[in-house]
Structures are given as structure tokens and as C-alpha cells.
Amino acid sequence: MRVLYFAWVREVIGTGEEQVDPPAAVTTVAALIDWLATRDPAHAEAFRDRARLRAAVDQAFVPLDAGIAGAKEVAIFPPVTGG
Amino acid sequence: MIRIVVTPDPIDTAAELEAVEGAGAGAVASFTGLVRADAEEEGGGVGVLELEHYPGATEAALTTLAEEAISRWQLTAATVIHRVGPMHPGERIVLVATAAPHRAAALDACAYLIDRLKTDAPFWKRETRAGQARWVEAKDTDDAAAARWGQGEEVRSVE
Numbered sequence: 001m002r003v004l005y006f007a008w009v010r011e012v013i014g015t016g017e018e019q020v021d022p023p024a025a026v027t028t029v030a031a032l033i034d035w036l037a038t039r040d041p042a043h044a045e046a047f048r049d050r051a052r053l054r055a056a057v058d059q060a061f062v063p064l065d066a067g068i069a070g071a072k073e074v075a076i077f078p079p080v081t082g083g
Numbered sequence: 084m085i086r087i088v089v090t091p092d093p094i095d096t097a098a099e100l101e102a103v104e105g106a107g108a109g110a111v112a113s114f115t116g117l118v119r120a121d122a123e124e125e126g127g128g129v130g131v132l133e134l135e136h137y138p139g140a141t142e143a144a145l146t147t148l149a150e151e152a153i154s155r156w157q158l159t160a161a162t163v164i165h166r167v168g169p170m171h172p173g174e175r176i177v178l179v180a181t182a183a184p185h186r187a188a189a190l191d192a193c194a195y196l197i198d199r200l201k202t203d204a205p206f207w208k209r210e211t212r213a214g215q216a217r218w219v220e221a222k223d224t225d226d227a228a229a230a231r232w233g234q235g236e237e238v239r240s241v242e
Binding site: 004006007008056059060061075077078079080081082083 | 116134135136137139140143144165176177197200201202203204205206207208209218219220221
């Protein structure tokens with residue numbers, strides 16, 4: 001699975017993209033975030049405040065409790081500020 | 084006619100509006116967003132504003148919004164041009180333009196598109212003030228502005 005990060009989430013983690021292979025028990029975006037946060041201090045820091053995170057699965061915005069079964073691409077980012 | 088562009092290049096408002104006028108409607112409405120130089124409480128005004136986006140997802144989100152606006156207000160054209168990368172105070176960040184048979188639909192659809200763009204399209208602003216860069220925080224007022232359009236509501240129409 002391809003995981004993308006944007007804005008300050010990208011900066012704190014130190015990369016904009018990574019390939020991951022989460023265990024089968026990781027079935028939602030929130031669980032993926034929990035699992036990624038255990039991997040190293042940078043992920044843990046970026047994901048410290050879940051209220052500041054938004055997500056997209058296969059390029060469509062979803063709530064953090066959305067499923068990721070079969071997803072090719074998950075993006076994790078701050079609330080958007082365009083326009 | 085839908086035209087969605089995400090580009091690092093400056094926005095040519097005149098050319099874009101002329102194209103929307105070419106859709107043959109009686110009314111064209113537009114919104115232009117500019118980089119503000121507003122001096123905040125400390126640190127001076129904005130020197131550079133950088134726009135990051137999610138390539139692919141951005142264009143898809145803007146296309147969905149344009150399709151919704153066209154079907155809700157029977158527009159003959161909807162254009163959304165959003166600039167990305169570094170830009171300076173006074174420069175155009177975004178242009179929304181809509182064409183419809185009458186003004187109410189064109190004006191409402193234009194407001195809808197910019198309100199929803201602010202909450203539904205994956206763009207992030209980073210501003211530099213007095214050499215200090217910081218990511219701009221999302222505003223609750225933007226959520227409220229987007230929410231006022233509801234979902235699939237009937238639209239008032241004044242001719």
C-alpha cells in the first residue's frame with residue numbers, strides 16, 4: 001500500500017510517500033495511523049493529535065474510521081486550506 | 084463546459100472569463116482570490132505564500148464540485164483555476180467563473196464553488212512572514228460557509 005503525506009504531516013515525517021505492508025488486523029485509516037505511529041518517533045509526533053488529521057483513500061476524502069480493505073493509496077494530511 | 088486547471092502559472096482572468104462568456108449564457112459570475120499581505124499581530128506581512136496540493140485528487144475533487152454545481156444550477160459553464168507553488172501578495176490564487184441563463188444561478192453557483200473548494204479540495208497554504216514559514220490553519224468559518232449549501236437542497240431561483 002502506498003501512503004502519502006502532505007503539508008506539515010509530510011515535513012514532520014520527513015517524506016511525502018512510502019510503501020507499507022500493514023498486518024491484516026489494520027482495517028481502517030485510524031488503525032493504519034496507530035500502526036504507523038509505532039514505527040518511529042517522527043510518525044508518532046506527526047500523528048500525536050488525531051483531531052488535526054484528515055485522510056483520503058484512493059484519492060477520495062474519508063473519515064478516519066473508514067475502511068482500507070483493497071486500498072492502493074491512503075493519504076494523511078492536515079485540514080485543507082486552499083482558495 | 085467544465086474547465087479545471089491546477090497550475091504554477093499566473094492566472095489570466097480576462098482570457099478565462101472570455102471563454103466562459105463564450106458558453107452562450109446570459110449571466111457570468113466570477114470570484115478571484117488574491118494573496119493577502121495583511122500584517123498580523125506580529126512578524127509583519129506575508130512575503131511568500133506557497134500552495135501545496137495532492138496531484139490527481141485535487142483535479143478530481145474540483146471536477147466533482149463543478150459537476151455538482153452544473154447539475155444544481157443548470158450552468159452552461161463552470162471554470163475553476165487554482166494556482167500552486169510560490170506566489171506573492173497581490174497575485175491571483177484562484178479564479179472561479181460560472182455561466183447560467185440568469186444572474187441568481189450564476190452568482191449562487193460561484194459562491195457555492197469557492198465555499199466548497201475551501202473545505203473539499205486538497206490544497207495547503209504555507210506563508211512566510213519576516214523569514215518565518217508556517218502552515219496556515221483551517222478556519223471553522225470555512226466549514227460553516229461550506230455547510231450552508233447543504234446536500235441536494237432545492238435552490239431558490241429569481242429571474
